[in-house]
Amino acid sequence: MHLTRLALTDFRSYAAAEVVLQPGVSTFTGANGEGKTNLVEAAGYVATFGSHRVGTDAPLVRRGADRAILRAGITSTARDSLVEIEVNPGKANRVRLNRVPVPRPRDVLGTLTCVLFAPEDLSVVKGDPDQRRRYLDDLLVATRPRYAGIRAEYERVVRQRTALLKSARARGVTAPGGLEVWDEQLVAKGAELTAGRLGLTAAIRPLVAGAYGRVSGEELSAGISYRQAFGVKGEPDADRVKLAESMRAALESSRRAELDRGVCLVGPHRDDLELRIGDLPARGYASHGESWSLALALRLAAYELLRLDGEDPVLMLDDVFAELDSGRRERLAELVGTAEQVLVTAAVPVDVPPRLAGARFTVSGGVIEHA
Secondary structure (H helix, E strand, O other): OEEEEEEEEEEOOEEEEEEEOOOEEEEEEOOOOOOHHHHHHHHHHHHHOOOOOOOOOHHHEOOOOOOEEEEEEEEOOOOEEEEEEEEOOOOOOEEEEOOEEOOOHHHHOOOOOEEEEOHHHHHHHHOOHHHHHHHHHHHHHHHOOOHHHHHHHHHHHHHHHHHHHHHHHHHOOOOOOOHHHHHHHHHHHHHHHHHHHHHHHHHHHHHHHHHHHHHHOOOOOEEEEEEOOOOOOOOOOOOHHHHHHHHHHHHHHOHHHHHHHOOOOOOHHHOEEEEEEOOEEHHHHOOHHHHHHHHHHHHHHHHHHHHHHOOOOEEEEEOOHHHOOHHHHHHHHHHHOOOOEEEEEEOOHHHOOOOOOOEEEEEEOOEEEEO
16 A cells, blocks of 8 residues: 555645655655644544644644545545545534535544654653553454444543533532443443454464564563553453453442532443553653654554555655654664655655665745655
8 A cells, every 4th residue: 555645735834735655765855843743743633534743633634724635545445535624623523435515424434544763752752641542443443344333422422421420529429320321432432442452462462572672672571461551450351242341330439429420430431551661660660762663663663564465555754753763763664664655754855775776856935746
C-alpha cells in the first residue's frame, strides 16, 4: 500500500498544497515550523480520523478558514482509492470515498493504514496510562476497524455514567435511578474492548521484544503486560464472559466510592499497558536511550502486525532521526528501508541516514518542492 497523492486545503499552515508520491522513500526537509509535520499529520488523519498531536479538530483548520479539506490517493493490491475528508470543527465531518459520500466516516477506516513514528511517542513510554491505552486502541482499530464503533460507544457510556454519578453526588443521592442500566452497558462494551486489547497485547508481545533487541542492540529484553485497574493481579483471561463477570463484581464493590467521588472507577478507561526493560518498569527506570528504543519497538511491532494482512502500511518518520544516537539511527533505517513506502521529515538532510535514499522535497513557507 502507498499514497500516490496528498492534497491539502486550509489544513494547518497550508492554504493549498499538493504532493505526488511514489513507492519507496520520500524525504521532506525544511526548518522547524515550516509545515513538515503537518504533512504526515494529514496522512495520519486520513488513516485514523485523528491527529497524533491534538485531541480536537479545531487546530487543524488554518486560521481564518471555516474548514479544511484533505484528499488522498491510495494504491493497494486490491484497488485504487480516493479519500476526501472535509474537517468541520464543532460539526460532523464529511467523507467521500471515490467521490461517493459515506454516511458513516468510520466505514472508510482501513482504506489507508499507516504507522507514524514521532517525538511524541516517548510519552507512550514515559507518560500517563492514557497514552498507552491510546496506542492499544489505535492499533486495535487499525487491525480490526469494527472496534472504532465499540471504542466510541464505550466512551459514550463512560461519559453518560460519569455525568449521572456527578449529579447524584451533588444532590446527595445514594441510589440514583438508571445507574443499573448504564452499569450493564459499561460491562458489555467494556468487556468487549478489554478482550480486544488483551488479544492484541498477546499478538504484539513477541514483536515488541524482537524489535527492541534489533533497535537497541542491547541484551536486555523488553516486555509488555496488560493490567486492569481492578480484579485479580496479573494479566486477566481474554474471555469476554469472565471479563464481564469480574467487571460487574468490581462495580458492586466500588459503588460507594464512585458515588462519593462522582467518577467512574471501573472499566478499561482506567487500565494500563505495563512496559518493562529487563525486570524493571520502563516508566521511571529506563534511560533516555532505552525509552526511545522501546517507543520505536512499539511502532515497529504495530508495523509488523499490520503487514500480516498482506499489505505494508505506510511508514512515516517525523523528525525521529534527530532524536537518536548514530547506532539507533542506522539500525532503525535498516529496519524500515524495505517498506513499500516511507515518508521521512527532517530539519536538515544530514539527519537522514544515507541508506534511506529516494525522492527529496523541501518545505518552506507552505510550499512543497522537489529538492
